[in-house]
Amino acid sequence: MKKLVLVMAALLVVFSASAIVMAQGYDAQPADAKIIPLGEEGTAYENQEPGVQGGTMYVAAISDPKKWNYVTSHETSTTQYCFLMLRGLVDSNPVTSALEPELAKSWDISEDNLVITFHLREGLKWSDGEPFTADDVVFSFNDLYYNEDVETDTRDILVLPDDTYPVVAKVDDYTVTVTLSMIFRPILSSIGAPILPKHALAQYVHKLNPDVPVGTFNSSWGLDTDPAELVGMGPFMVESYAPDQHVTLVRNPYYYHYDAQGTQLPYFDKYVVLTVASQDVSLLKFRNGELDALGIRATDVPILKREEAVKNMTVLVDPDVANYGTSWIGINQDIGLAEGTYENLRALYRTRDFRAAMSNLVDKQAMIDTLYNGLAVPQWSPVSYLSPFYAGRDYYGGPVTETDAVVFEYSLDKAAALLDGIGIIDRDGDGWRDYEDGTRVEMELNTNAGNTVREGVSLIVADRASKIGLKLNFVPVDFNTLVNKLFASTGEMIVLGLTGGNEPNSGANVYSSGGGLHFWHYSAADEPNELEKKIDGLLDAAVGTLDNDEAFEIYKEYQITLANDDLGLVYTVNPAFTYAFSNKVGNANISSPVATPSGNNGLTMDLCFFK
Amino acid sequence: MITYIIRRTLYMLPLLILVSLISFALIQIMPGDYLTRASMNPQITQETLNQMKARYGLDKPFIVQYWLWFKQIITKGDFGTSFETMRPVYWTLFMGDRLMWTLIIASTTMLLTWLIAIPLGIYSATHQYKPSDHTLTFFGFLGLSIPNFFFALVVLWVLVAIFKVGNYGLGVGGLFDNRFIGASWSLAKLGNLLWHIWPAWLVIGTSGMAGLLRYMRGSLLDTLSLQYVQTARAKGLPEHAVIYKHAVRNAINPLVSMLGMSLPGLVSGSLVTAIVLNLPTVERAFWSALQMQDQYVIMGGLLFFSLFLLIGNLLADILLAWVDPRIRYG
Numbered sequence: 001m002k003k004l005v006l007v008m009a010a011l012l013v014v015f016s017a018s019a020i021v022m023a024q025g026y027d028a029q030p031a032d033a034k035i036i037p038l039g040e041e042g043t044a045y046e047n048q049e050p051g052v053q054g055g056t057m058y059v060a061a062i063s064d065p066k067k068w069n070y071v072t073s074h075e076t077s078t079t080q081y082c083f084l085m086l087r088g089l090v091d092s093n094p095v096t097s098a099l100e101p102e103l104a105k106s107w108d109i110s111e112d113n114l115v116i117t118f119h120l121r122e123g124l125k126w127s128d129g130e131p132f133t134a135d136d137v138v139f140s141f142n143d144l145y146y147n148e149d150v151e152t153d154t155r156d157i158l159v160l161p162d163d164t165y166p167v168v169a170k171v172d173d174y175t176v177t178v179t180l181s182m183i184f185r186p187i188l189s190s191i192g193a194p195i196l197p198k199h200a201l202a203q204y205v206h207k208l209n210p211d212v213p214v215g216t217f218n219s220s221w222g223l224d225t226d227p228a229e230l231v232g233m234g235p236f237m238v239e240s241y242a243p244d245q246h247v248t249l250v251r252n253p254y255y256y257h258y259d260a261q262g263t264q265l266p267y268f269d270k271y272v273v274l275t276v277a278s279q280d281v282s283l284l285k286f287r288n289g290e291l292d293a294l295g296i297r298a299t300d301v302p303i304l305k306r307e308e309a310v311k312n313m314t315v316l317v318d319p320d321v322a323n324y325g326t327s328w329i330g331i332n333q334d335i336g337l338a339e340g341t342y343e344n345l346r347a348l349y350r351t352r353d354f355r356a357a358m359s360n361l362v363d364k365q366a367m368i369d370t371l372y373n374g375l376a377v378p379q380w381s382p383v384s385y386l387s388p389f390y391a392g393r394d395y396y397g398g399p400v401t402e403t404d405a406v407v408f409e410y411s412l413d414k415a416a417a418l419l420d421g422i423g424i425i426d427r428d429g430d431g432w433r434d435y436e437d438g439t440r441v442e443m444e445l446n447t448n449a450g451n452t453v454r455e456g457v458s459l460i461v462a463d464r465a466s467k468i469g470l471k472l473n474f475v476p477v478d479f480n481t482l483v484n485k486l487f488a489s490t491g492e493m494i495v496l497g498l499t500g501g502n503e504p505n506s507g508a509n510v511y512s513s514g515g516g517l518h519f520w521h522y523s524a525a526d527e528p529n530e531l532e533k534k535i536d537g538l539l540d541a542a543v544g545t546l547d548n549d550e551a552f553e554i555y556k557e558y559q560i561t562l563a564n565d566d567l568g569l570v571y572t573v574n575p576a577f578t579y580a581f582s583n584k585v586g587n588a589n590i591s592s593p594v595a596t597p598s599g600n601n602g603l604t605m606d607l608c609f610f611k
Numbered sequence: 612m613i614t615y616i617i618r619r620t621l622y623m624l625p626l627l628i629l630v631s632l633i634s635f636a637l638i639q640i641m642p643g644d645y646l647t648r649a650s651m652n653p654q655i656t657q658e659t660l661n662q663m664k665a666r667y668g669l670d671k672p673f674i675v676q677y678w679l680w681f682k683q684i685i686t687k688g689d690f691g692t693s694f695e696t697m698r699p700v701y702w703t704l705f706m707g708d709r710l711m712w713t714l715i716i717a718s719t720t721m722l723l724t725w726l727i728a729i730p731l732g733i734y735s736a737t738h739q740y741k742p743s744d745h746t747l748t749f750f751g752f753l754g755l756s757i758p759n760f761f762f763a764l765v766v767l768w769v770l771v772a773i774f775k776v777g778n779y780g781l782g783v784g785g786l787f788d789n790r791f792i793g794a795s796w797s798l799a800k801l802g803n804l805l806w807h808i809w810p811a812w813l814v815i816g817t818s819g820m821a822g823l824l825r826y827m828r829g830s831l832l833d834t835l836s837l838q839y840v841q842t843a844r845a846k847g848l849p850e851h852a853v854i855y856k857h858a859v860r861n862a863i864n865p866l867v868s869m870l871g872m873s874l875p876g877l878v879s880g881s882l883v884t885a886i887v888l889n890l891p892t893v894e895r896a897f898w899s900a901l902q903m904q905d906q907y908v909i910m911g912g913l914l915f916f917s918l919f920l921l922i923g924n925l926l927a928d929i930l931l932a933w934v935d936p937r938i939r940y941g
Contacts, residue, residue, distance in 0.1 A: 064899075067695075072697070074652075151666060224698060240793055242707055242891070243706055243708075243891050244709070244895055245707075245785060246785075272792060275889070276784065278887050281887060281888075284783060284784070285782070285784060287772070288771045288777035289778075290789055478642060480644075480904075481642040483647050483650060484642055486651075498653055508653075509654070516656060
């Protein structure tokens with residue numbers, strides 16, 4: 001009898017142990033799992049190392065998520081969690097930025113380049129254990145992204161220049177075709193938009209479930225949804241959320257990424273994002289050992305550098321690598337056009353040499369030194385520094401051999417000479433330059449009040465301009481007022497910035513003559529000048545080829561044309577990518593702001609682990 | 612008294628409607644709207660923006676927007692939907708335990724401030740112009756004049772950089788240390804909560820202390836100079852009985868009306884401290900709505916705060932009548 005009890009007890013222990021293992025989700029590795037060759041020579045990951053499972057990682061975010069629904073989200077405080085919970089067909093490699101298979105294990109492109117066939121990984125499961133199939137892919141595109149009842153800006157990324165959408169169709173459970181009406185290279189990466197679970201979300205879509213009213217999907221997966229209802233294919237799933245306090249994520253037991261040793265990713269059991277509204281406080285919390293990694297400002301670097309050794313942490317700064325995005329001074333060539341005023345100023349702004357003189361007045365080194373503690377990169381191109389299509393890497397990366405970068409050095413003499421050349425000289429001896437009719441050249445420079453860096457940039461530009469007798473009055477205004485000025489074409493000169501990405505075509509709305517954000521020359525929509533026609537042509541050509549090398553050459557010409565000849569925007573400087581992490585975090589050296597699923601610290605969260 | 616309360620309550624309605632109309636107009640005067648930020652995203656097209664504008668009703672004229680919103684409240688009790696969270700306004704403002712935490716933090720702070728400031732005020736008045744009186748006044752005004760956000764940051768900095776509390780496993784900011792996140796309630800967790808809340812008590816408390824202390828001091832000094840106090844002293848009552856039984860009871864009247872009026876301060880008024888110390892409060896949700904121009908959440912917040920103000924005033928008047936039999940309302 002005693003023996004029986006013992007055997008039963010032993011069995012119970014074994015069962016509960018295996019139940020715990022199951023609950024923790026060390027599911028069997030699917031045949032089609034994606035292997036991340038950490039630490040293997042000759043791969044993108046040769047500088048990383050395989051890790052061990054376990055632990056909780058703590059980081060901070062400046063604001064709370066607004067919902068859990070990727071499709072209807074508009075901003076990064078929400079999407080940072082969606083990108084951890086969801087995956088797409090393809091994604092960029094976090095180290096090389098090259099496109100690589102994700103939920104699709106491979107893809108073929110037809111002879112005519114118009115049909116892409118995706119072969120999906122087989123045997124994958126959603127975080128709730130349901131199988132992942134082609135139905136989910138077709139659902140995500142046809143019933144969500146393309147559904148007019150659904151509010152989503154992803155539709156704007158998927159649309160082709162002829163206003164059609166790629167047709168997504170199921171061939172069998174693990175094959176999907178994407179048919180295009182025209183060749184459009186960026187679709188290869190934008191088709192990697194996150195795939196959502198049909199079995200969990202179809203009930204909210206009016207088209208599939210007429211019982212619910214139109215638009216129900218737009219409020220589904222809100223903050224009041226029980227996190228247990230959220231289903232995804234990404235490394236982490238939301239476990240709990242407390243407003244203004246934290247979002248706690250837990251590892252997805254069915255995640256399909258494994259390291260070469262057969263360990264399932266992610267390594268961390270939990271990932272906690274604390275909401276810390278003040279960056280000064282998140283810095284204190286990091287110094288206090290409460291955070292394992294932190295995205296920092298250039299001004300924080302000296303403080304942390306001093307404590308690097310004592311606090312057992314690393315401050316990773318590469319002063320030569322700029323973050324995504326562009327910063328510039330927009331010079332409105334349409335000023336007063338509608339009202340028939342500002343004749344002199346408009347003529348001046350439409351002169352290429354004036355805009356070149358402004359470029360020579362941008363004292364980039366002073367901006368980098370005084371506003372960013374030396375941790376920023378001079379910008380010259382409309383394409384983000386980290387994009388594979390950026391044409392100037394040789395220039396800033398190392399010694400200049402063959403320069404593709406258009407560099408307007410800071411030179412008061414050159415700027416003065418250019419202004420003299422176009423007849424903008426001091427005519428009445430009061431120290432300020434005048435138009436030919438004798439009136440003083442006086443301009444207003446705006447930026448959004450409260451942004452200390454942009455205010456600093458404006459002050460430096462206004463100061464340097466005054467040294468050669470050019471009168472720039474700096475007037476900071478409220479952000480929304482500034483945006484209204486941009487769209488109404490009533491601003492004179494505006495210091496601002498835009499977000500950017502790997503694909504230069506994401507800037508088409510800004511740089512093409514008919515673009516909605518072509519705010520320095522809206523009248524170009526009706527009558528583009530020769531340069532703008534050339535730029536439109538280059539933008540079209542670059543998306544009409546699937547050959548990346550060819551696209552690179554086209555974008556190179558595009559960048560040089562914009563930066564040297566067109567000069568619609570005068571570029572300033574872009575902050576360097578900086579972050580700090582505790583030395584106990586392994587693989588934190590993937591310092592890529594590209595990587596999804598990336599935390600808000602540029603760490604590729606599914607690869608990090610505690611040493 | 613009952614009719615008085617009913618009448619006062621009825622007066623609140625037109626006041627609230629007026630407040631809402633003025634606030635709605637103010638929101639419209641603000642440049643831009645909720646979609647202004649989105650319009651600067653190169654990836655969003657004009658058509659999408661127009662669709663969103665129509666969906667949110669932002670394309671309609673101001674008075675139509677107001678009427679639609681007002682009608683919803685009257686007919687369905689629906690105060691609108693947040694553009695950001697796509698959830699009802701009051702859910703967005705109070706979600707989680709925001710309202711509870713706001714009330715807990717504010718009421719404990721207020722209680723502590725009163726418990727300390729009133730005795731100090733009495734002490735100050737009875738030791739008028741002595742060095743101890745000047746010292747108390749000096750520290751009171753010091754607390755009043757240091758900006759809260761700065762003081763809060765200094766407190767955290769001192770804890771981290773000077774006392775290095777991280778070495779003892781203690782965190783700063785927020786409600787709990789990392790290890791208590793998601794843990795169930797225990798004595799240790801409660802202790803940890805106290806550790807995280809005392810800086811809020813200190814920062815918010817010191818800023819309110821000076822006013823209260825000076826009010827109490829002034830009011831008591833006034834009373835002490837009255838003839839009945841002299842009479843009490845002349846008939847040989849011990850000094851503590853003169854002060855506590857006769858003077859303080861009368862001197863405290865003006866402070867009672869202050870108590871009622873500080874009710875709205877319970878839900879608004881510690882925003883900067885809450886941001887720096889990372890406390891979940893209603894005004895933080897309101898503040899973020901203001902930043903994003905999430906207009907119905909702003910409206911909801913304003914109405915909520917005005918209602919609190921009106922109720923606070925009413926309570927102050929009722930309290931006053933209760934503590935002072937000389938006051939009667941008709």
